[in-house]
Amino acid sequence: MSTAEHVREIETAWRGGTSGRDPYVIQSWRRCLDEYHLDPAVNCEAVILPEGRLKEHRQQSEELINIARSGLERLFGHVSGQNYVLLLTNRQGIAVEYFGDPRHERDLRKAGLYLGADWAEARAGTCAVGACIATGEALTIHQTDHFDMTHTPLSCTAAPIYDTTGALSAVLDISLLSSPREKISQSLARHLVTTTTRRIELANLMAQTSRQWVLRFALSPEFLDVDPEGAIAIDHSGRIVGMTNAAARMLAQAAGLDWRQPEMLLGQKVSQFLNLEVDGLPNLTRGRPTHERVLRARDGRMLFAHAIEPPPRSRARPPSAPLPPALREIGQTPEINQLLEKAARFARTTLPVCIHGETGTGKEVMARALHAASGLKGQFVAMNCAAIPETLAEAELFGHVPGAFTGAAPKGRKGLVEAANGGTLFLDEIGDMPLILQTRLLRVLAEQEVQPLGGNNPLPVQIRVISASHRDLAALVAEGRFREDLYYRLHAATLTLPPLRERADFDWLVERLLARHSPTQRRLTPAAWAALRAHHWPGNLRELDHCLAAASALCEDDEITLSDLPETFSGGDPDSEAAQLRAALAQCQGNVSALARRLGVDRTTVHRRMRRLHLKRHG
Numbered sequence: 284m285s286t287a288e289h290v291r292e293i294e295t296a297w298r299g300g301t302s303g304r305d306p307y308v309i310q311s312w313r314r315c316l317d318e319y320h321l322d323p324a325v326n327c328e329a330v331i332l333p334e335g336r337l338k339e340h341r342q343q344s345e346e347l348i349n350i351a352r353s354g355l356e357r358l359f360g361h362v363s364g365q366n367y368v369l370l371l372t373n374r375q376g377i378a379v380e381y382f383g384d385p386r387h388e389r390d391l392r393k394a395g396l397y398l399g400a401d402w403a404e405a406r407a408g409t410c411a412v413g414a415c416i417a418t419g420e421a422l423t424i425h426q427t428d429h430f431d432m433t434h435t436p437l438s439c440t441a442a443p444i445y446d447t448t449g450a451l452s453a454v455l456d457i458s459l460l461s462s463p464r465e466k467i468s469q470s471l472a473r474h475l476v477t478t479t480t481r482r483i484e485l486a487n488l489m490a491q492t493s494r495q496w497v498l499r500f501a502l503s504p505e506f507l508d509v510d511p512e513g514a515i516a517i518d519h520s521g522r523i524v525g526m527t528n529a530a531a532r533m534l535a536q537a538a539g540l541d542w543r544q545p546e547m548l549l550g551q552k553v554s555q556f557l558n559l560e561v562d563g564l565p566n567l568t569r570g571r572p573t574h575e576r577v578l579r580a581r582d583g584r585m586l587f588a589h590a591i592e593p594p595p596r597s598r599a600r601p602p603s604a605p606l607p608p609a610l611r612e613i614g615q616t617p618e619i620n621q622l623l624e625k626a627a628r629f630a631r632t633t634l635p636v637c638i639h640g641e642t643g644t645g646k647e648v649m650a651r652a653l654h655a656a657s658g659l660k661g662q663f664v665a666m667n668c669a670a671i672p673e674t675l676a677e678a679e680l681f682g683h684v685p686g687a688f689t690g691a692a693p694k695g696r697k698g699l700v701e702a703a704n705g706g707t708l709f710l711d712e713i714g715d716m717p718l719i720l721q722t723r724l725l726r727v728l729a730e731q732e733v734q735p736l737g738g739n740n741p742l743p744v745q746i747r748v749i750s751a752s753h754r755d756l757a758a759l760v761a762e763g764r765f766r767e768d769l770y771y772r773l774h775a776a777t778l779t780l781p782p783l784r785e786r787a788d789f790d791w792l793v794e795r796l797l798a799r800h801s802p803t804q805r806r807l808t809p810a811a812w813a814a815l816r817a818h819h820w821p822g823n824l825r826e827l828d829h830c831l832a833a834a835s836a837l838c839e840d841d842e843i844t845l846s847d848l849p850e851t852f853s854g855g856d857p858d859s860e861a862a863q864l865r866a867a868l869a870q871c872q873g874n875v876s877a878l879a880r881r882l883g884v885d886r887t888t889v890h891r892r893m894r895r896l897h898l899k900r901h902g
């Protein structure tokens with residue numbers, strides 16, 4: 284088909300002319316023209332994200348990739364030798380996992396059948412991943428079904444993967460660079476992807492469920508125990524707390540509801556949908572023959588069911604779930620790990636969290652990680668209470684209506700509280716918040732609504748507040764400079780970050796920050812390592828970050844030496860006792876015994892001097 288013919292066909296279909304295409308193809312063409320304003324006459328190359336952005340997307344999808352991997356490997360095994368490529372994309376349409384024949388890597392990359400490819404409909408036009416995200420259904424976009432002529436050689440089949448709350452979380456796509464002309468040739472591909480996504484969802488439900496019953500079901504008894512169609516997680520009171528997409532469709536059909544409204548299903552009693560009470564679950568376990576484990580849905584359909592009992596609660600602490608990826612980035616010691624496990628538990632709640640720690644210890648980084656791990660859909664909005672003059676802070680936080688005060692924005696302005704609606708409001712240096720603002724903030728938190736300055740209509744808001752301070756807030760309360768009621772409201776949960784000088788993962792942090800600042804792999808010489816380890820780090824991670832950024836900028840080859848470090852390390856005042864001792868320590872590569880031998884004193888003397896001069900011990 285020529286480009287002109289293709290464009291003509293799209294235009295005819297857009298005007299409502301008859302077409303032999305599947306309705307979902309026509310609907311996607313319409314979206315491309317009406318919503319994304321794409322032009323079918325203009326060819327666009329496949330978009331592949333740069334390494335850094337791909338890494339972010341992969342980190343966010345890490346848990347899913349791990350659960351999906353064995354299903355993907357198995358599927359790739361089935362189709363190997365037939366030139367199929369598998370892509371797992373996130374819900375934005377970015378390919379975060381890829382299985383393809385390395386011999387065709389160049390062609391696959393060019394066609395966008397590659398890791399990091401962006402298959403969002405708004406950018407790629409009609410394509411299987413994009414249409415699957417838009418419709419939530421499995422489908423095939425075959426050759427000239429594609430909107431953009433760049434993609435018309437391809438045949439792509441995609442199926443959605445839903446999380447246990449019924450939200451679309453990923454798409455599995457199986458594609459061919461070249462395929463037979465008939466679209467029907469891809470029905471087996473469609474069957475394979477839907478089977479795989481169903482199994483991935485089942486595996487995900489099992490992985491997410493530890494304290495609930497799981498009810499698996501099938502329409503016929505033969506495959507019930509080995510390959511069920513769907514599954515539901517049920518809590519001890521008989522309410523549905525998780526489900527696969529096939530289960531959501533079954534439940535919705537049973538009650539005459541729409542499966543696309545999972546909120547109508549989650550939290551409901553299972554007895555609303557099936558002739559089953561929670562007490563009946565033990566009768567559906569494996570101990571009973573499959574053909575006797577029969578249930579009837581409220582619409583009269585018969586189902587075969589398999590109930591899996593929650594594992595008994597052991598007295599010992601259960602092994603902790605893997606940390607959300609955003610939190611894993613923060614540190615590596617057993618102490619930090621304990622803190623991160625605590626943070627992961629807080630992240631799953633809406634409790635206000637107060638983060639303590641000296642300046643630069645990573646309080647904002649922790650707040651952002653908590654937000655990322657919370658799954659909240661709204662934004663992360665930060666305000667530094669110490670940086671904004673008292674006169675402006677009120678309007679900044681709560682917004683204002685037009686003409687609310689002299690100098691107000693003519694159209695009014697949305698405040699940070701409103702911007703954070705549905706997300707997280709991070710209040711840094713909360714101890715510096717003026718008392719009048721504390722009173723207003725308390726009212727917003729108590730009433731869950733905000734009234735912009737000069738306005739009469741309060742707006743309902745749902746925000747999660749994370750606050751941080753390097754000051755002793757309890758002391759500020761005692762001095763009457765911080766409201767006691769606000770203090771208790773913000774301190775539902777607390778996290779305290781250790782100063783850098785106390786962190787045993789210092790070397791790990793240095794390596795990570797170095798990688799962040801050096802495009803190429805850079806090493807530190809032993810003397811530079813020793814100088815860094817010996818430093819007292821009053822500015823904590825921020826100071827370390829800046830120090831390594833400066834050293835990376837100065838360093839001309841792939842080795843950072845003592846002279847690349849800021850002057851304080853190589854001894855700004857070479858005659859000062861601290862500088863001399865630091866330099867001598869660095870020359871001995873941080874080894875206190877070696878230094879003691881060299882100075883002709885014993886080790887305790889060296890240690891005493893180091894303590895006095897705030898020098899840190901090697902390692």
Ligand SMILES: Nc1ncnc2c1ncn2[C@@H]1O[C@H](COP(=O)(O)OP(=O)(O)OP(=O)(O)O)[C@@H](O)[C@H]1O
Nearest residue numbers: 612613614641642643644645646647648824825828
């Ligand atoms: N876990 C970490 N790994 C690497 N870098 C980090 C980590 N935590 C913080 N940093 C870096 O340290 C610097 C300071 O972090 P952040 O702003 O979160 O600290 P803070 O405690 O909020 O500071 P302040 O008390 O001044 O508000 C930033 O450059 C950040 O990138």
